[in-house]
Amino acid sequence: MKTILVTGASRGIGLETANWLLSKGFRVIGLARSAKPLDALRKAWPDAAETLTGDLCDDTTYARLDALLAEKDLTLDGIVHNAGALLNKPFTETSDADWQYLLDANLMSAVRLVRSCKSRLNSGAHVLFIGSMGGYxxxxxxxxxxxxxxxxxxxSILTECLAAEMAGDQISVNCLCLGAVQTEMLEAAFPGLKAPVEAHQMGAYIGKFASEAHRFFNGKILPVSLADPT
Ligand SMILES: NC(=O)c1ccc[n+]([C@@H]2O[C@H](COP(=O)([O-])OP(=O)(O)OC[C@H]3O[C@@H](n4cnc5c(N)ncnc54)[C@H](OP(=O)(O)O)[C@@H]3O)[C@@H](O)[C@H]2O)c1
Known part of the structure; x- marks a missing residue:
């Protein structure tokens, strides 16, 4: 059974990606801070879902993830690093602490995750970052x-750097820059906006991309949006 780590698997796009992968016969390790939805995921797929409750902004989470992989004797065929945080605040009111939190949650989480999981990635693995059209x-x-x-x-730029860094190990790294998808995050950023894509549709697309597309793409920053990006 191939194993894919999905971060942000407690709700929204990450939960739908995890469910799609599980429905196609993958083992999924779901990670997020909220224990309840992760427990529900494990109960729904008792033979294929492992979960870890942890904050990607907290160093101890990575040690606990490593311990879980060691305990279950698991290596990874893929990572979908989907967890992310959003802040909608005027630039002049955005504090250093706000900037540090966003960089920690959206960038340093990816740095720490790949650094800590690198030795457990199989040859031929796919590391997929979930970016945003805002960062395209x-x-x-x-x-x-x-x-x-x-x-x-x-x-996005980390994607290109890691693809070069890991090419020798036959590990592919790509980034999907998503447009609007109907989730709690979108509602917080753009209250009342109706997205053209539902979370389950994007989850299915990401699951399929994570499991197949590294045969065709490496080091790519790809817009996934119905809207004209400019
Ligand atoms: N929805 C959109 O329109 C849209 C557009 C462009 C890009 N994206 C990107 O798509 C990804 C998923 O977005 P979404 O709309 O599904 O968001 P969401 O509904 O807010 O879900 C975010 C997920 O990330 C987890 N998470 C957040 N911070 C975390 C942390 N520090 N440690 C561990 N887990 C954390 C959350 O779980 P817990 O709270 O349980 O930890 C949750 O499972 C994000 O990276 C987002 O930037 C979304």
Whole structure:
């Protein structure tokens, strides 16, 4: 059974990605801070879902993840690093602490995750980052989303750097820059906006991409949006 780690698996796009992968016969390790939805995921897929409750902004989470993989004797065929945080605040009111939190949650989480899991990634594995159209070069930008968009833009460039760094180990790294998807995060950023894509549709797309597309793409930053990006 192939094993894929999905971060942010407690709700929204991450939960739907986890469910799609589990429905296709993958083992999923779901990670998020909320224990209840993760417990429900494990109960729904007792033979294939493992979960870890942890905060990706907390160093101890990575040691606990490593301990879980060691205890279950698991290696990884993929990582879908989907967990992310959003802040919608005017630029002049965005504090250093806000910037640090967004960079920690959206960029440093990816750095720490890949660094800590690298030795457990199988040859042929796919590391997939979930970025945003806000962090895609040349896309339309929105007031209030500077820290979020910059953190996702940095995640895009990390994709290219890691693809070069890990090519020798036959590990592919890609980034999907999502447009609007109907989730709690979208509702917080753009209250009342109706997205053209539901979370379960995007989860299915990401699950399929994570499990297949590294045969065709490596080091790519790909826009996944119905809207004209400019
Ligand atoms: N929805 C959109 O329109 C849209 C557009 C572009 C990009 N995206 C990206 O798509 C990804 C998923 O977004 P979504 O809309 O599904 O968001 P969401 O509904 O807010 O879900 C975010 C997920 O990330 C987890 N998470 C957040 N911070 C975490 C932390 N510090 N440690 C561990 N887990 C953490 C949350 O779980 P807990 O709270 O339980 O920890 C939750 O499972 C994000 O990276 C987002 O930036 C979304």
């Amino acid at each position: 070069q040349g896309s339309s930008k929105f007031p209030g989303l500077a820290a979020y968009s910059v953190s996702k833009g940095a995640l």
